[in-house]
Each structure stands twice: as structure tokens, then as C-alpha cells.
Amino acid sequence: MGQSKWGVLIIMSAALFIMFIDTTMMNVSISALVRDLDTTVAGVQGAITLYSLVMAAFMITGAKLADIWGTKKVFFRGLVIYTIGTLMAAFAPNLAVLLLGWSILEGIGASMMMPATVTYITKAYTGKDRAFAFGVWGGVGGAAAAFGPIIGGFFTTYITWRLGFFMEAFIAAGIFAYMKILSDYKPEKRIKLDVIGAALVGVGLFLLTLSVLIMDPLSNPPVLLLMVAGLVVLAAFWKYEERRKARGEDVLIDVDIFKSKVFTAANLVSIFFQITLAGIMFTIPVFVQQYLHYNAIQTGFVIVPLSIMMFIFSMSGQKFAKYLTPKQIIQLGIVLTFVGLYLVLRVLKPGVEGSDFAIGLALYGTGFGLIFSQITNLAMMGAKPEQQADASGIFNAQKQFGLSLGTAFIGAVLVLGVIHSITRQIYESGLFEGSKEQIKEAVIQWIIKMQQGELNIPPGYHDAVIKIVRASFIDTMKVAVLFMMGVLVISALLSFFLPKGEKAGES
Known part of the structure; x- marks a missing residue:
């Protein structure tokens, strides 16, 4: 096996590591985030929620982008966005900057990188090598989730929670340095991105999650209204995708x-x-x-x-x-x-x-x-x-x-x-x-x-x-x-x- 062959596995595993570890690190650092960013536990809850929500909303779109730009370009651009978000989070003076850097930019970057890691391992390896590669890849992700609380807890207690984001940026720099070994898998058939479909699914998921996040019987927020609106938007997305498919146009997903x-x-x-x-x-x-x-x-x-x-x-x-x-x-x-x-x-x-x-x-x-x-x-x-x-x-x-x-x-x-x-x-x-x-x-x-x-x-x-x-x-x-x-x-x-x-x- 050549160095570049196993290098693909190392790069994809490193990318998965940084995507999996930061949420588990931040979950144990809630008190420190509240103190350092002068926010509240609800503010940190919102940041954690938004990170997962952004990934959910953009994950399918991120996978489709490979059929437009090619896998290497999607992975590279996702890593750039993710790294910018990581550095913003590391230097965040308040919750707003953390939300932009961690929850939004990292979420978008991760949604572009994650599908690309699967594609690279699928394309680079076959047979037993592929099974081994996916085993290592999944194991690294599992290890990040398993040891993230301890790593994050150590950084937060003895140094600063910001060091976790600096660590991710350092690993990202290493990935950039070795990206030249990655092949560029061009799409066999270029498609057009279903922008309206992507917007509809993103808005629908956002409204549903927001309806839950702002729940508070004492202040009587418009929970039911937001929930119904989210379901209506997702229903519109479903019908829109069905019509595009019936017309023979490219769809975001085959419903x-x-x-x-x-x-x-x-x-x-x-x-x-x-x-x-x-x-x-x-x-x-x-x-x-x-x-x-x-x-x-x-x-x-x-x-x-x-x-x-x-x-x-x-x-x-x-x-x-x-x-x-x-x-x-x-x-x-x-x-x-x-x-x-x-x-x-x-x-x-x-x-x-x-x-x-x-x-x-x-x-x-x-x-x-x-x-x-x-x-x-x-x-x-x-x-x-x-x-x-x-x-x-x-x-x-x-x-x-x-x-x-x-x-x-x-x-x-x-x-x-x-x-x-x-x-x-x-x-x-x-x-x-x-x-x-x-x-x-x-x-x-x-x-x-x-x-x-x-x-x-x-x-x-x-x-x-x-x-x-x-x-x-x-x-x-x-x-x-x-x-x-x-x-x-x-x-x-x-x-x-x-x-x-x-x-x-x-x-």
C-alpha cells in the first residue's frame, strides 16, 4: 500500500475527528461558556442546537454539491469554511460571534465535508481495504465522541475551552498541507442545484426546531404557529420535489x-x-x-x-x-x-x-x-x-x-x-x-x-x-x-x- 493511499484514510479520519469532537467538548464546558461570553445557559443551548440544525439543513445540499463542483473542491471549500468558523469560535468575545463561527460556519463546512469523506473512502478503497478503512474512519469518529468530554473538560478546567477550537484549526492546517494527495472525482453527469428545494427544507427544519427552542408557557411564545408553519413548508418542499421529478428536472432528494x-x-x-x-x-x-x-x-x-x-x-x-x-x-x-x-x-x-x-x-x-x-x-x-x-x-x-x-x-x-x-x-x-x-x-x-x-x-x-x-x-x-x-x-x-x-x- 502506498503512502498516498493510506494518506486518504488519514486525511478523512482527521476531518471526521474535528467534526465529531467539538460538540462533546462544549457540552461539558457550559458553565465556562456562560461566564466567558457573558451569556446564559439558554444561549449555550441555542448554540448547540443551531450547530446540529445547520448540519441537518445543509447535509443533503452538501452531498449534491459534489455533483456540481467535484468532490475535492467541495471538501476543500468545506474545510476552508469550517476552519474560518473554528478560528472565529476560538476568538469569540461574545455569544453572537460564537453562533456565527461555531454554529453556522462550522455547521455549513461540516455538511460539505462529511459526505465527501464517505465518497473518498468509497472511491479510494475496495474489498477488504474498504472495510478496514471504514472501520478506522468510524472508530476515529467514535473515539472523538468518546474522549471529547475528557479533552474538553481538561482544556476548560486547566487552560481554556478556546484551546479545543485552536486544536481543530491546527488539525485542519495539517489536512490542508496534505490535500495534494487527494484525487478529484469529477461528476459523470453535472446537475443543477435545486436551490428552492434546499431553501424550503432548511426553512422548514429551522421553524420546527425554533418552535421547540422557544417553548415557555409563562411568556406564551407562538410555538404552535411556528410548528405548523414548519410542517407547511416541509409539505411544500415535498410537493415541489415531486413536481420537479415529474418534469424530469434535478431534485434535491427523491421523495x-x-x-x-x-x-x-x-x-x-x-x-x-x-x-x-x-x-x-x-x-x-x-x-x-x-x-x-x-x-x-x-x-x-x-x-x-x-x-x-x-x-x-x-x-x-x-x-x-x-x-x-x-x-x-x-x-x-x-x-x-x-x-x-x-x-x-x-x-x-x-x-x-x-x-x-x-x-x-x-x-x-x-x-x-x-x-x-x-x-x-x-x-x-x-x-x-x-x-x-x-x-x-x-x-x-x-x-x-x-x-x-x-x-x-x-x-x-x-x-x-x-x-x-x-x-x-x-x-x-x-x-x-x-x-x-x-x-x-x-x-x-x-x-x-x-x-x-x-x-x-x-x-x-x-x-x-x-x-x-x-x-x-x-x-x-x-x-x-x-x-x-x-x-x-x-x-x-x-x-x-x-x-x-x-x-x-x-x-
Whole structure:
């Protein structure tokens, strides 16, 4: 094997590494981001949500661009955009710059690079070499997700969270330096980009996610209006794509692919499961940093049982195929994740420590790894050969959309639930007469700032308020976990529509 041949694998794996690691690094650094950028926990939640949403909205378009510019040009331009975004995030003085750099530019860049990495590995390798290359590529992505919380926690606690973005920029510079070894795969048939279709799907997904992100019964935002508008726009996208296909014009995606019950079921199982993953990766760090006052590295160690087990079983889950069908492995994974969340729920009581989450999170990670090892292949089985490119783009897009919905929805359940619980208990208590509004406003500001700075309330009320805050976090975290368990039940029901498949070795 020549140096340039394995060089393709190294470059594509390095690109995947930087795309996978930054969200997991930032999830454990929420308190530091709130402090350094003078923002709120809701602001950081919005940044994490927007990053996944941008990737979801542009992923299919990013894949189509290879049929217009060629794979190398798409990868190069995506890397340029991603690197600019990374440097902006590293130097961000406020949340607005972080949103532009990390959430938007990095999201767009990643949506262009991700499909290109798959194309390069598919084109550069065949047979056993391709299987090995995809194994390494996936393993690097899994390792980034697994060790991101520890790396991010270390940087944030002992140096600065900004170092994570500088590290990504350094790796990107190395990729630029060796890009000359990459071939340029020109499209056999050039297509025209379906700009209107891309805009419709982007706007539709944005409106749906925004409707969840701004949920707040106290201020009565137009949640239902935005949700309906998002669904209407996506319905318009569907009809528009059908008409373009009927006229023989290039389409963003072939919507006929959703006529496959297998493909649709696999995507729905996955999207609901991604909601729970994003939910737990956001709510656990917020909980341990607010309730237990953990720093970033301590938070990383709380998350690491989930990450490590997810990595191990996503890589080794195929070994279970000797004994179980793919459908059975997925259903076993759902059961394990449900039990894992149940164990998390059981330890949520006064006196809980970060180590108490270990078994539950490890079981959740094990289940997720098993599902991840099977679900992609099952989804692709539901698509015709000529639909494989669209199927891959849709599957990757729905995963990112699920992550954005999970961060927005489950995050809102926790953050808004805590605020509403505190407000209710303050007004129902007979301890704060004449000072209820002042105390409520002070406590809410303290909470959304991740309990940084002094709690500015009248003397004599501190212990009573802290007791209310701690009880509110326990109670609301339980509600968030119950919501995630409910989402898993939906995923389990949908899994019965998956094909049984065969055990390894069966014909």
C-alpha cells in the first residue's frame, strides 16, 4: 500500500475527528461558556442546537454539491469554511460571534465535508481495504465522541475551552498541507442545484426546531404557529420535489424513497433515539454543574461511561450478529438504553453524586452502541440502488435534526422546568412575604447564569432559597429523564416495522 493511499484514510479520519469532537467538548464546558461570553445557559443551548440544525439543513445540499463542483473542491471549500468558523469560535468575545463561527460556519463546512469523506473512502478503497478503512474512519469518529468530554473538560478546567477550537484549526492546517494527495472525482453527469428545494427544507427544519427552542408557557411564545408553519413548508418542499421529478428536472432528494417502509421506519427509530442522546448529553452536564457544582473535567468523567461504552459497542456490535438478527440487536439496544435511563432516574434524589450515574449511563451507552452498529445498514437496505446517495444524505441529515431537537426540547424541559418550579415554590411559600418578586428574579438570573456570582437576595432567605433550588433541580431532572424514556418507547414501537434480517452466516 502506498503512502498516498493510506494518506486518504488519514486525511478523512482527521476531518471526521474535528467534526465529531467539538460538540462533546462544549457540552461539558457550559458553565465556562456562560461566564466567558457573558451569556446564559439558554444561549449555550441555542448554540448547540443551531450547530446540529445547520448540519441537518445543509447535509443533503452538501452531498449534491459534489455533483456540481467535484468532490475535492467541495471538501476543500468545506474545510476552508469550517476552519474560518473554528478560528472565529476560538476568538469569540461574545455569544453572537460564537453562533456565527461555531454554529453556522462550522455547521455549513461540516455538511460539505462529511459526505465527501464517505465518497473518498468509497472511491479510494475496495474489498477488504474498504472495510478496514471504514472501520478506522468510524472508530476515529467514535473515539472523538468518546474522549471529547475528557479533552474538553481538561482544556476548560486547566487552560481554556478556546484551546479545543485552536486544536481543530491546527488539525485542519495539517489536512490542508496534505490535500495534494487527494484525487478529484469529477461528476459523470453535472446537475443543477435545486436551490428552492434546499431553501424550503432548511426553512422548514429551522421553524420546527425554533418552535421547540422557544417553548415557555409563562411568556406564551407562538410555538404552535411556528410548528405548523414548519410542517407547511416541509409539505411544500415535498410537493415541489415531486413536481420537479415529474418534469424530469434535478431534485434535491427523491421523495419516493420514503415509500419504503423499511427506510422510513429506520430513520424514525434513529431520529427519536438521537433526541434522547442529545437530551442526556445536555441535561446531565447542566445538572451536575448546577446541582453538584462540578467543573468541566469532573463533568467529563461523569459522561465518560456513556461515551466509552458507546464507542466500544458501536465498534463491536457486529459480533452479536452471529446470535441475533439486526432487528433484534436494535431492540436489545433500545431495552438497554431504557434500563439505563431508569437507573439514572432511580439515583436522582437528595445526596446524589456524579459517580451514581455511572451504571445507568454505561448501560445507555451500550445500548446506543448496539443500535448504531446496525441501524445505518438497515436504513440503506430499504433504498433502491439508484437511491443510495439520497438515502445516505437523508439518514445523516435526520441524525443531526434529531440531535438539534433533543437539545432544544429536552434542554427546555430541564431549564424551563427548573425556573417554573422555583417560581411556583417561592409564590406558594409563606417565607418570602413582601420579597417574592425580588427573590424570584434574583434566583432566575442566578440559575440561567449557571449559579455564577453572588445570589443577590435579602439576608436570612439564603438557606430556604437554596433548598428550593436543589429540590427543583432533582424534580425537574426526573421529568426530563421520563420524557426521554417516553421517546425511547416511541422508538421501540417503530422498531417493529424494521425487517427481521438474518444472523451472520445465514443465507
